[in-house]
Amino acid sequence: MTILPPGADGPKWGADNPMLCIYVSVVLVLGDFNAIALAEEKCGGAPFDPNRAARFREVLEQSGLLDLGSTGPRFTWRGVARGGYDRVFERLDRAICNAEWRTLFGDTSADGTLITEEEALHAHATDHFRRLLSRERGPIQSTIPHCFPQLSPTALQSLVRPVTVEEVHRTLFDMGPFKAPGSDGYQVVFFQSNWEFIWPSLFEFIRQIMEGATSISRVNETLLILIPKIKRSETIHHFRPINLCNVSYKLVTKTIANRLQGYISELVSSNQVSFVPGHQIHDNIVVALELVHTMLCMRGRKKFMTIKVDLEKAYDRFLWDFIDDTLVAVGVPSQLRAIIMDCIPTMTCYSSPRHQRTKSERCVKFCTVSMRCPGKRLSSFNATSSLGRYLGVPVVHGRLPRDHFLHIINQVQVRLSGYAGKTLSLAGRVTLAKSVLQAMSSYIMHTMKLPALICSDLEKLCRSFVWGHSSNQRKIHLVNWQTVTQPLARGGLGLRDLSLFNDAILAKKGWSVITNQGSLWVRVVASKYMDRLDASLQLRVLAIDSWQWKGIA
Known part of the structure; x- marks a missing residue:
């Protein structure tokens, strides 16, 4: 082990660095390197x-060393505020190794307290999700009257119409045949392959539930399974619970969902895109960017303020009483509402949504300091001059600097410089380059035109x-x-010219302005x-227009 004191200006990453003089076949280096490799490793x-x-990345590459990554807190060191800057946080500690070590110890990980006993694991998981998803019952604020739209008479008749054999058959065969079974152990494929034998009894059971003659609680038994949220799951926070329900139960709920859909x-x-057919996440990004630009x-x-709110566990934290009040407010028939509420009587411990104050911000425009302070006290949000990224896309104020897109370059560098890239063949590297560039650059290309320098840098990384x-x-x-x-049909490798691909995506957006x-x-x-459209169908683009509209037009 060699310990070097940093110089006055920090460590010198150059050709004379001892890390380059590694002659051992299997290498693992851990510690404080007093250097960062990516912009996202500093705040x-x-x-x-x-x-x-x-220079730091170059030394690692010349030494043939790979970053093993990390779990837990994002930063490992924090400094004091000085020189007029905010307090600094950086990831200085890391573990790096060469390809030989990664091959020998591919499954190695480090953690704190290790729980291996089944009873201890059960208690730990139960305690965690009970604290996460429950709270003490308290007074519930009544739903504001007349704040929800009402279902039309046609919709009400359709929701309570008698169930038919054709409807049950269509619902059953729309399900994936080999999805995980529920507590009874039967998969959907069993019901589909034996439909001609079981349909009379199955249909009669569904009909009785839909007409209120039988309670769905007879089949409302579910298996709670934990599935990982990330690849390297090490703590209970890295898992989320899902329910594995019986097929007969899912037939009822899917029938109701199809009618409501x-x-x-x-x-x-119309600003909801999560579960409405035909809506895309990029729609809300364009709307948000245009509102901020306006x-x-x-x-x-007039004074303006934008509030960016991050709801924590939004879909898991609704009070079921609120759901019942909402169903009443929109006019769902009592018979159908009773079936829906009968599906969730055992889940009343789930609490209401709450916002993440650490991830919520206020962007203030044309407001004095005396006006900002009361707003902060009322909302508990931090005031900021920039909203950062919304759904992964930077909320650009004014010009479009290169710094707003450095995170894309950093992500591509991390993916392309990892262990897999050093061991793949040419065909494998081409395939990985396609998937990385398509996944990491096409998302933001749906909303704005990337600067030419960013496209050039990404293509340079891909070529190398x-x-x-x-x-x-x-x-x-x-x-x-x-x-x-x-x-490939024209003799190429199928990689995309990013600038042309960006233009093609935005051209589709422009076509949607006309057709959708x-x-x-x-x-x-x-x-x-669109009020600038003249008789010759020419649209004037002004310098003050938003960046996403300039790309679309």
Whole structure:
């Protein structure tokens, strides 16, 4: 082990660094490196230095060392606020190894207290989810009257219509045949393959429940299973519970859901995209960016404030009494409402949604300090001049700097420089490059035009990875990049030209403005910009327009 004191300006990552002189076949290095490799490994303090981080990554690559990653807190060191900057947090501690060590000890992990006994595991999991999902029963605020839309008479008749054999058959065969079974041990495929023998008794059971003659509680037995939320799950916080229900129970609930789905647009606001057919998450991103852009461009005596709220466990934390009140408010028939509420009588310990104060912020525009302080006391939110990212996309104020998209480059660097990239063949590297670039860049391309420099940097990373470049070894490009980005049928490798791909995605958005005028985001941008459309169908784009609209238009 070699210990080096840092110099006055920090450690010197260069060719004379002892980390380069590694002759052992199996290497593991742990400790405080006093350096960071990516912008996301730092928060606060002086601005991120990309050159210093690049030198650190270069040393790791020249040494053939890989970052093993980490779990738990995001940062390992914190400093004091100085020089007019906020308090700084950084990830200085890390564990790195070479490919040989990773091959030998691929399943190695480190944690604190290890629980292996079955009874202790059961008690630990039960205690965790009881504290997470329950609270003491208290007074419930009544639902505000007349704040929900009402179901139409046609919808009411459709919801309580008699169930038919065809409806049960269609619902059953819409289910996945090999999904996990419930407590009775039967999968959907058993009911589907034996439909001609079991349909009379199965249909009669469903009919009695839908007509209120039988309670669904007869089959309301479920298996609670914990599934991991991340790949390297080590603590109970890395798991979430799911219910494995019986097929007969799912037939009833899916029948009700199918009936409600046809009228969901009458009840759910158009800005909801989570479960409404035809809505996409990118719709809300465009709406949010346009609203912030409008707020920042407005002038006058009016004051504006944007509140960004993060709901913690939103779908798991609704009081069932609130659900019942909501069903009454929208006019769901009492017979159907009774069946729905009969599905969830044992889950009354679940609590209501609460916001994450640490992840919620207020963005204030044209407000004095004297006005901001009372707002902070009332909302308990931190005031900020920037909302950061919304659904993974930066909320851009004004110009479009390169720094807003450094996280994409960092993510691609991490994925392409890992253990797999050093052991894959050319075909494997091409496949990995396709999946990484498509997954990490196409998402944000649906909302705005990426700067040309960002596309160039991403393609440079892709080229270096595909041809096996390293910092100290430059390999020959066997085919030029224009040929590589051609489809396989034309002799290319199927990789995409990111700039052209971005233009194609935004062109589809522009076509949606014409063909999908009922969408919320289309109505928003049309109200802002479409009045400039002249007789020749030419649309003027102004310098003050938002970046996403400039890309679409």
